[in-house]
Amino acid sequence: MKISTKCSLALHSLIIIALFGSKKITSDIIAQSTGCNPVIIRNLMGRLKKAGILNIQRGTGGASLRIDPKDITIWAVYNAVDPKSLSGFIGVHPNPSNTCPVGSKIHALLSVPHQKMEEAVRQVMSEYTLAELIQEFQQMNG
C-alpha cells in the first residue's frame, strides 16, 4: 500500500558511489548528501550488498560497485531494498464483510487489475539502468 523512499535513497547512494567511488564513501557522507540518517543508509547498503550490487568494507569503511551500472536496473535496486511493497502498493480495505456477496469477493476481484498495475510498474523499473541515470545526470551538468 506504500512505496517508501528506500529506492530513491538507494539510487542516490549508488550514483554517489559510481561517481566518487575512488574516494572513501561512508554511510555518514551519504547520510549528509541524502539528508537522512546514517543507520538507514547502512541498512540499505547492507541489502544492496546481499543482492550482490555493492562491495562494502566493514571496519575501514567505503563502498564500491560490484556490477557495471549498465547492468543495474532500477528494478534490481528496488527489489533489493524494498522487496515487499510493490505487491500491494494499491491499498485495499482490509475488512470487507464475509456475509455480503460483494464483500466476500472484492479482494479476489480487484487482484487482477492490481497485479497488472504492479507488473506495469515493474516493467518501467526494468527499463531504466543506473548507467542511464548517471548519463542524464551528467547531461544536466552541461
Place this chain on the structure above:
Amino acid sequence: MKISTKCSLALHSLIIIALFGSKKITSDIIAQSTGCNPVIIRNLMGRLKKAGILNIQRGTGGASLRIDPKDITIWAVYNAVDPKSLSGFIGVHPNPSNTCPVGSKIHALLSVPHQKMEEAVRQVMSEYTLAELIQEFQQMNG
C-alpha cells in the same frame, strides 16, 4: 508516496450500487459491507457525485449510477476519489543536500522514470471499466 484504500472502497461501493441500486443503499449499508466507517463512505460518495458518476439523495438517502458502467473506468473512479496520490506514489527522500551535486539534482533526475511509472499505472486503470468488474464478479458466482 502512498495509494490509499479509497479507490477499492469506491469500486466496492459502485458495484453494490450497480447490483442492488433498486433498493435504497445508504452509507451505513456500504460501511457494513466494506467494513469501514460510514463517514468515509459519505466522503467518497460525495466525490463520486461531484465527478458526475453518482446521484445521491440527501435527506431521504440512496444512491444510483449516473453513467453506464461501461463508461466508468477505474481511472475515473480513482481520479475522482484520490486525485493527488498517484503523482508521487513512489516515495522520494525529501531533504537531499543542496550543496551536493547529486543531492541538488536527484529529484529532477528521478522525476522522469517516476512519471513513466505513474503513466503506466494510469494506463492500466484506464483499461478497466466497472462493467468488466461486474461481469467478472458474476462469473465468480457461477
Place this chain on the structure above:
DNA sequence: TAATATTGTAATTTTTAAGATTACAACATC
C-alpha cells in the same frame, strides 16, 4: 596493542498520514 573509525544490527522513540470517530447542521419524507 591501544586508539580510532567504520559497519552491522537490535531496540526504542518520533513523526506522519490514513482512517475512525464524534458531533451536528442541512435536508427530505412521512
Place this chain on the structure above:
DNA sequence: GATGTTGTAATCTTAAAAATTACAATATTA
C-alpha cells in the same frame, strides 16, 4: 414535528516509516 439520511468539520486513534540510540564486530594505523 419526528425520523432518517447526507454533508462536513474537528478531533482522536492507529499503523507504518523513518530517526535515533546504543553497542558489538571489524579493520587500520600509529
